[in-house]
Amino acid sequence: xxxxxxxxxxxxxxxxxxxxxxxxxxxxxxxxxxxxxxxxxxxxxxxxxxxxxxxxxxxxxxxxxxxxxxxxxxxxxxxxxxxxxxxxxxxxxxxxxxxxxxxxxxxxxxxxxxxxxxxxxxxxxxxxxxxxxxxxxxxxxxxxxxxxxxxxxxxxxxxxxxxxxxxxxxxxxxxxxxxxxxxxxxxxxxxxxxxxxxxxxxxxxxxxxxxxxxxxxxxxxxxxxxxxxxxxxxxxxxxxxxxxxxxxxxxxxxxxxxxxxxxxxxxxxxxxxxxxxxxxxxxxxxxxxxxxxxxxxxxxxxxxxxxxx
Amino acid sequence: xxxxxxxxxxxxxxxxxxxxxxxxxxxxxxxxxxxxxxxxxxxxxxxxxxxxxxxxxxxxxxxxxxxxxxxxxxxxxxxxxxxxxxxxxxxxxxxxxxxxxxxxxxxxxxxxxxxxxxxxxxxxxxxxxxxxxxxxxxxxxxxxxxxxxxxxxxxxxxxxxxxxxxxxxxxxxxxxxxxxxxxxxxxxxxxxxxxxxxxxxxxxxxxxxxxxxxxxxxxxxxxxxxxxxxxxxxxxxxxxxxxxxxxxxxxxxxxxxxxxxxxxxxxxxxxxxxxxxxxxxxxxxxxxxxxxxxxxxxxxxxxxxxxxxxxxxxxxxxxxxxxxxxxxxxxxxxxxxxxxxxxxxxxxxxxxxxxxxxxxxxxxxxxxxxx
Numbered sequence: 001x002x003x004x005x006x007x008x009x010x011x012x013x014x015x016x017x018x019x020x021x022x023x024x025x026x027x028x029x030x031x032x033x034x035x036x037x038x039x040x041x042x043x044x045x046x047x048x049x050x051x052x053x054x055x056x057x058x059x060x061x062x063x064x065x066x067x068x069x070x071x072x073x074x075x076x077x078x079x080x081x082x083x084x085x086x087x088x089x090x091x092x093x094x095x096x097x098x099x100x101x102x103x104x105x106x107x108x109x110x111x112x113x114x115x116x117x118x119x120x121x122x123x124x125x126x127x128x129x130x131x132x133x134x135x136x137x138x139x140x141x142x143x144x145x146x147x148x149x150x151x152x153x154x155x156x157x158x159x160x161x162x163x164x165x166x167x168x169x170x171x172x173x174x175x176x177x178x179x180x181x182x183x184x185x186x187x188x189x190x191x192x193x194x195x196x197x198x199x200x201x202x203x204x205x206x207x208x209x210x211x212x213x214x215x216x217x218x219x220x221x222x223x224x225x226x227x228x229x230x231x232x233x234x235x236x237x238x239x240x241x242x243x244x245x246x247x248x249x250x251x252x253x254x255x256x257x258x259x260x261x262x263x264x265x266x267x268x269x270x271x272x273x274x275x276x277x278x279x280x281x282x283x284x285x286x287x288x289x290x291x292x293x294x295x296x297x298x299x300x301x302x303x304x305x306x307x308x309x
Numbered sequence: 310x311x312x313x314x315x316x317x318x319x320x321x322x323x324x325x326x327x328x329x330x331x332x333x334x335x336x337x338x339x340x341x342x343x344x345x346x347x348x349x350x351x352x353x354x355x356x357x358x359x360x361x362x363x364x365x366x367x368x369x370x371x372x373x374x375x376x377x378x379x380x381x382x383x384x385x386x387x388x389x390x391x392x393x394x395x396x397x398x399x400x401x402x403x404x405x406x407x408x409x410x411x412x413x414x415x416x417x418x419x420x421x422x423x424x425x426x427x428x429x430x431x432x433x434x435x436x437x438x439x440x441x442x443x444x445x446x447x448x449x450x451x452x453x454x455x456x457x458x459x460x461x462x463x464x465x466x467x468x469x470x471x472x473x474x475x476x477x478x479x480x481x482x483x484x485x486x487x488x489x490x491x492x493x494x495x496x497x498x499x500x501x502x503x504x505x506x507x508x509x510x511x512x513x514x515x516x517x518x519x520x521x522x523x524x525x526x527x528x529x530x531x532x533x534x535x536x537x538x539x540x541x542x543x544x545x546x547x548x549x550x551x552x553x554x555x556x557x558x559x560x561x562x563x564x565x566x567x568x569x570x571x572x573x574x575x576x577x578x579x580x581x582x583x584x585x586x587x588x589x590x591x592x593x594x595x596x597x598x599x600x601x602x603x604x605x606x607x608x609x610x611x612x613x614x615x616x617x618x619x620x621x622x623x624x625x626x627x628x629x630x631x632x633x634x635x636x637x638x639x640x641x642x643x644x645x646x647x648x649x650x651x652x653x654x655x656x657x658x659x660x661x662x663x664x665x666x667x668x669x670x671x672x673x674x675x676x677x678x679x680x
Contacts, residue, residue, distance in 0.1 A: 075522060084515075
């Protein structure tokens, strides 16, 4: 049975539709990434799945429980951690752990083991008496994660869990998430770091409240199967982009660092021919070569398409 | 219930570690008490009096010394000319002047009316009226003395007043103000500290985290309020004891009824704080809303300084919604008059009602926030 089933989930705020008939399901032990720009509806969806916000229509079950009908039951079965690493700054590491253990009714006989687990996972052995505000971001993040899974929830929600953390800590964090997933914990994570999406087993792209694409990274990149992407290096990228926009056989182009990525309409379009046309317009081209589509290409393509509709 | 206790324990630890909140709860009240207790004083004593005795007779000197020995006036210099007096009044060196014209003594001895002039600085109307009352009383009593001396008869007025003022025989305004002050301070500190404790959690993000946890709103509110109730009760008792020591405030009633009245009042104040926190999302807004919802009504509409019966009817009606109004009557009753719960139960019931309403409203609003 799926860990999370979302069925036509909709939430309106007045006349604004924040989440619009979103449906998907997440298998046990899966790391499911929720990708989208700010305001796309990621947080609203998570809040509904955590039992914090009632759906306007549609529904979802989390761990087999209906989020609309039994939000308190859902809350007890999930772990939640947000980008703010919500620890109490004026309580010590140990006191924070104790508080969350009480809030989530961790049985007293399990407490000592869970406490040690959380402290070791955060790498805070010997610093149990420290205040969170005196700890570096990476430690705070791992401690917050530890507090969120003290009660061994089968399902874990992470809302932009890596904001403001250095790259090494981010890598360490994702290793922990991977271990949790291997032990059978289902993880639903929102992020707007596209590189982090590569850690996810499957990704849902959400745009303007709608589910715009869903699949593994390989599946998502397949939308470019019939449309090769070429990378053009040129000293005059802005002018080149303007010229490409005017070409019928170029679907779209965007700036990637100093280079220009162009999506070609079909496999029949020849890159040397494009170079010839650019040079005829007196635009110098240093190189042109096909590239593998990145998740960023997928994301931009999906957003572009949604914008056109 | 176990979760409520866990929240309470955590809140208590936070308060103890958070110097700012602890300051608000423990030191600001005492500071306020000293500041307002000594600065707010409606008693008028030691009025600077300039004397222009142009007669310099036995009678005129008797009048002057009657003024200066009354305890209400201090000698601030002799008046030589009216320009002199004008300057002294302008410079606030002199608040009142007694001018005795020539021949006053002779007129008195002949049994003829002798006018004397009292000039009072009227820039503060209340003070001026009181000072005038003092002057008239002094002049009357010394005139009566002259009549007895000259005519040798004792004119007793047909009706004699024997005033006796209960509960505060010396009419010290501190005895009236200090209970009001205690209510005022309790309201402000309890409201602000609770409001800030929730709003700070909102700012930190822990609020959201706790809302995600399986704990119901009532447990959370109970857990969050209890430590503040305990600490502000201790703080309120502290200022009552301090007021007894510093301002000779009596304690004529029972400590039990005092504790009950203060507890009910603080519960309402904490509820107000929670209610503020459901409106405000930042500490700044919380401060401003508290100012409007708690500070101003308690200061102006509770009878703390301005008597409610002198207010226009519509404003009097508004005062029924101000909890400090009931607390002040109860507190003054217990502390100054030594009345028991039987006498003030109506006020205690009103305090209970207020607490129930605000705590209920706050709970409803807090649960609604959860979706």
